Amino acid sequence: MENLNQAILNKSAKVNVFGMGYVGIPLAIEIAKSGFKVHGTDRNGWKTTALSNGENPLTDLKEIDINSLKKLAGEGRMTFSQEYDKNSDIKMICVQTPMFPDRRPNLTTAKDIAKTIGKNLKRGSLIINESTVAPGMTRKVIANILEEESGLKAGEDFYLVASPERIDPGNTVYTINKMPKVIGGLNKESLELGVAFYSNFIQKVVPVSSLEAAEATKMLENSYRALNIGFINEFAKFCDAAGINVTEVVDAAATKPIGFAKHYPSIGVGGSCIPKDPYYLISAGEEAGMQFTILWNAMWSNESMPYYTFDLLKKASKENNVKLSNAKVVIFGIAYKGDVKDLRDSPPLVLCNMLKREGIKTYVYDPYFSDDELKKMELLPFHPEKESCDIVIIGCDHSQFKAFDYKKLSGLKFIIDGKNILQKMHVPVIGIGIGNKS
Ligand SMILES: NC(=O)c1ccc[n+]([C@@H]2O[C@H](COP(=O)([O-])OP(=O)(O)OC[C@H]3O[C@@H](n4cnc5c(N)ncnc54)[C@H](O)[C@@H]3O)[C@@H](O)[C@H]2O)c1
The missing domain is CATH 3.40.50.720 (NAD(P)-binding Rossmann-like Domain)
Incomplete structure (x- = not known):
């Protein structure tokens, strides 16, 4: 642990970010800006070629710091390819975690990446999971695969952290470095390394007691949002039936200085997180022998809005x-x-x-x-x-x-x-x- 801690302190630790998407690209740039050498891996060659040329492959991701990308790629401080960097010390998983059609978690890609990382895992590395998963999956799925593939022991031979990404695409106020980062570790050493690493490029880090607490935080915040939007969408249908103006009522309710947060109804909820993440929690609930009925109904309410x-x-x-x-x-x-x-x-x-x-x-x-x-x-x-x-x-x-x-x-x-x-x-x-x- 001491070697990696030292390498983080003097920024000689090499970072490999897996998945050059909405999360991975801005994150990789921010890490490189703070002084670390970063390699970005993606299975799509057109993305890594564009990034190597200092270009943004995701035209819809406008908040990319393109000048820094150009400069860092030009200086060789950021490199990109379809290959991974076997010599990297810190490996970050930033790949998609979608749902199967039956709304159960689809971890196929995250598992593939864990296998790839595990195959050539160096002793003393830090693995970070930034992808959204249900509580328990970083330990039960990712750590297990890493151990199986590498023959190394998590927490002893390598370190593991869960820090689910919270960025809000298009938000120019809470950019990636300004969004507080919740970090959970497999053990004390993992957490300390995670905190030391993220503190270089994130203004506020929030350590929590376990991998599961970090994963559950992401589930709670996005489910809270889905739930409240689901309720206001249902309330809006009532307002239509009763001849009441929902906006007037929401704004009036918000004059109560405590206990009420504004949410507004609409044609529906989109994006990569709110329509999907709560189903990860619902699935985890089922595995734990309980049903998130309230959340399930809220998701249904949101999904009904285009039909409404x-x-x-x-x-x-x-x-x-x-x-x-x-x-x-x-x-x-x-x-x-x-x-x-x-x-x-x-x-x-x-x-x-x-x-x-x-x-x-x-x-x-x-x-x-x-x-x-x-x-x-x-x-x-x-x-x-x-x-x-x-x-x-x-x-x-x-x-x-x-x-x-x-x-x-x-x-x-x-x-x-x-x-x-x-x-x-x-x-x-x-x-x-x-x-x-x-
Ligand atoms: N997009 C958001 O706003 C957002 C916000 C917070 C959290 N998240 C979560 O972050 C994670 C990543 O989301 P995203 O939006 O960046 O996804 P994305 O689809 O934009 O990016 C994932 C990237 O991984 C690459 N990839 C897939 N398989 C690979 C493989 N085997 N090897 C190398 N690269 C591979 C894909 O080509 C893609 O470029 C998800 O878990 C998501 O739920 C997303």
């Missing part, structure tokens, strides 16, 4: 004498949230595909995507400056959409505001849980 938005569309079409089968519908914003070019688990995309399946002429206007990019996804691009349409659906809250002049859309009959961002205007605006604003 479709119901609002059908209802509004009847009320406004628009025949949906003849109408031209345009979805404003296909990304999962505002001001990002990110389609992962995007609710407006779910709705778009639903409308297409029903044979409704559906177009997309999203300033973050070119016509060619939309066409490649079999989406029809819409050009507001020269085309007319009957219905607009606000799919995400890109800043442009609030200030957009909807009067210039000839033929527009009504708007479904899936993010409740628009004010009353010349045509009916139907929000989620706020009824008709006309």
Whole structure:
């Protein structure tokens, strides 16, 4: 342990980040900026080639520090390839941890990486799991594979840390180094090494007592969010039925200075974490012999929102004498949230595909995507400056959409505001849980 501790102190420890995605790229840059030599491994050669040339392979990940990447790659302080660095001292797992179609955790990739790392594991290395997993998986799955493949003993011959990534893509305030980092270790030595390492490039580290406590923290924070959003989505449906404006009620409730955090309803929840992570917790609960019924229902509530938005569309079409089968519908914003070019688990995309399946002429206007990019996804691009349409659906809250002049859309009959961002205007605006604003 002393050797690695010393190598961390004098920054001679070599770091290998596995997975050059939304998490791995900004993390690798931040580590290299702090003075460590970093190798980024990814199975996709086009990504590692772009990164080696100082280019961002993920055009939708705009907060990448491209100048630092260029400089560090140019100086050979950051290298990238499909291979891993056998000589590295610190190995970080940053690969995807998706779900199987039945919503159970799919750890195939994380297991593959653990096997790769285990095969050539040097004594005294530190392995860090940044990928989101359910409590117990870093120990029961990753540590086991590392031990089996290497013949070494976790905690004695190598060290193990879990520090689930918490970044929020597009957030320019809480950038990767400003987001406090929760760290759990397999044992005291692992934790000490983890804290010493992260303290070089993260402003605030939060040590916790075990791997499981760190993993469970990630589960709690994302499930808390999913749960609250699930409830407000359900509450919004009630507000629609009861003729109450949900935004007014949320804002009024928030005047209570204690015990209430604002959440707003919408067309649905997207991104790589909130629609998936709670299912990891639900699965872990089942293994522990219990059921997270409240969480399960919240997830169902969130997943129902694109369908609910479709119901609002059908209802509004009847009320406004628009025949949906003849109408031209345009979805404003296909990304999962505002001001990002990110389609992962995007609710407006779910709705778009639903409308297409029903044979409704559906177009997309999203300033973050070119016509060619939309066409490649079999989406029809819409050009507001020269085309007319009957219905607009606000799919995400890109800043442009609030200030957009909807009067210039000839033929527009009504708007479904899936993010409740628009004010009353010349045509009916139907929000989620706020009824008709006309
Ligand atoms: N994206 C986010 O906003 C976010 C936030 C917090 C936590 N997380 C979690 O972090 C983890 C990583 O997420 P992400 O969004 O960066 O995923 P991602 O899909 O963007 O990146 C994963 C990368 O790993 C690479 N990869 C896959 N198999 C590989 C292999 N065998 N060898 C080398 N590289 C391989 C892929 O090519 C890809 O580039 C997940 O567990 C996710 O849940 C993501």
